[in-house]
Amino acid sequence: MPPQLIVAGIGTEIGKTVASAVLVEALKADYWKPVQSGELANSDTNVVRSLISNSTSYFHPEAYRLTQPLSPHAAAELDGVTIDLAKINLPQTDQPLIVELAGGLMVPLNNHELNVDLVKKLGLPVVLVSRNYLGSINHTLLSVEACRNRNIPLLGILFNGPTVDATESFILSYTGLPCLGRIGQEEVVTKEIVRKYAVTLLPGLHQIVKSL
Template sequence: MSKFNQFIVAGIGTEIGKTVVSAVLVEALQADYWKPVQSGALEDSDTETVRRLISNPVSRFHPEAYRLKEPLSPHAAAAIDGITIDLAAIQLPQTNNALVVELAGGLMVPLNDRDLTIDWVQQSGLPVVLVSRNYLGSINHTLLSVEACRSRHIPLLGILFNGPTTPATETFILNYTGLACLGRIGQEEEITPDVIRRYAASVRLNQALETA
């Protein structure tokens, strides 16, 4: 399998909607799902959320490398649990299927006193789907995330916008970065498997994977 059938979902910050986007992409590709680091919400983790939203019978859900008790930055949550996150311990799960990897927080989130999430992304060799959400400052956060990836030669498959649409913001981001818009997920009153299937049918990911 080409490594480009496996990719990372990264957000421009926290509470951007990476988990919903991940569910959409998992359903679109009937891919496996993996979140390397879960901080907090261990009884209702992002893995369990995606599992509930998926309808296809193919996708598998791989266990996290680290399950941390507190809903904090991974380095802080790990310290409270008395452990240190080791990048070498975060190994991609073995699968013959496509794989969607969801990060915890943004690209520059610390995993320990020395390493950032983007260090692991670079080490993995996987490309990134960047999730952006429109709010005051989101242009800055999106462009900084793109610049961070490009400075480390991390491939970007494109951008997926989540939440209410702001055409002026989205147009500027796409024109400035030259990245493809892989899709838009609107503001939904409730996220259900039916909603996920609807958006899964509309995302434009296959072409990005083929040309990466």
């Protein structure tokens, strides 16, 4: 079966969408974001589509498209809907699939379920995107713990943005997770930039794909 992965971040504005684009390009995978909150005209699906060079990736429609750029549970309430995890099912595809979450793992989808509950339901392994900032060690370790407490497999960590060696080495040593690669701080992200990182990430991706 082609590899299917969930891209989760340690928080909001971590770089999940750029990381997802790189993974989509590297694996020539389909892309799916189950929940989109706000920015419907410039959704993450549209952003990833605009950054992909290959012609085989398919972009599956979101299960929920919410009008306000808020936490999904709050955006859904304003739109008069309730996010029902039973209605969020993996799209059927013979291609590799990259699934991008809306926000961090502990973001609420409704009044009693979180993103991490959706991850558990979908049953796919996680690539965790981390970004270096004051507090990112804490947020990364908590994200890893949230997955491990629920027996959610973690494939490794993808670092996005400026490199801080002391932070990254501690995270990798403490968690025992592999570093899947690094995406540097780019002023503008283009198709060429995404394609460049897709090539550099391929060796590590081949290793994790073999483990699935």
